[in-house]
């Protein structure tokens with residue numbers, strides 16, 4: 127029997143967690159490395175548009191997200207003194223648009239991930255050799271896999287290691 131491919135993910139935020147979960151569901155061996163000592167998200171809300179709710183639906187987590195969040199019917203933008211500028215209806219998609227606290231979404235995703243999150247490990251560099259990638263953390267820890275996914279945010283060090291430091295554009 128072919129050996130299960132191992133995927134290393136750097137970053138245990140919403141992006142890392144949902145990627146790990148999708149890979150778990152398709153049978154990959156996944157290791158996630160997160161630089162913080164605790165798995166948590168910032169205390170703010172996030173709007174999940176129909177593309178995101180499609181992903182949650184595929185993962186069987188949409189009902190959980192709706193229960194923890196709130197259905198969004200309209201996007202309304204007003205001036206400071208309350209005059210309506212834009213009012214767009216968003217309740218006509220196949221799946222709902224929802225607003226949810228980031229920490230709640232993160233918790234829902236992480237609770238289903240079957241792989242280990244190794245906390246307190248900051249990615250430093252990588253080496254590629256054929257079908258193998260070696261990953262080195264600042265602590266000296268090192269791991270090897272068949273593929274590496276950088277889910278380490280806007281200032282991704284994985285991206286920088288592959289493509290050089292590039293200032294994000296707006």
Ligand SMILES: Cc1cc2nc3c(=O)[nH]c(=O)nc-3n(C[C@H](O)[C@H](O)[C@H](O)COP(=O)(O)OP(=O)(O)OC[C@H]3O[C@@H](n4cnc5c(N)ncnc54)[C@H](O)[C@@H]3O)c2cc1C
Pocket residue numbers: 136137138139140141142159160161162171172173174175178247248249250277278279280282283
């Ligand atoms: C103000 C604001 C509002 C937004 N609102 C919305 C919205 O309503 N809807 C929407 O869809 N999107 C929204 N976005 C965009 C959305 O927040 C991001 O696309 C999403 O959070 C990115 O998630 P991520 O997991 O890829 O990255 P991040 O959330 O940045 O997570 C990266 C993780 O990697 C870890 N990490 C970083 N560097 C390393 C390293 N070297 N080694 C190990 N771990 C590392 C970090 O600690 C973190 O846990 C908003 C963004 C902002 C700024």
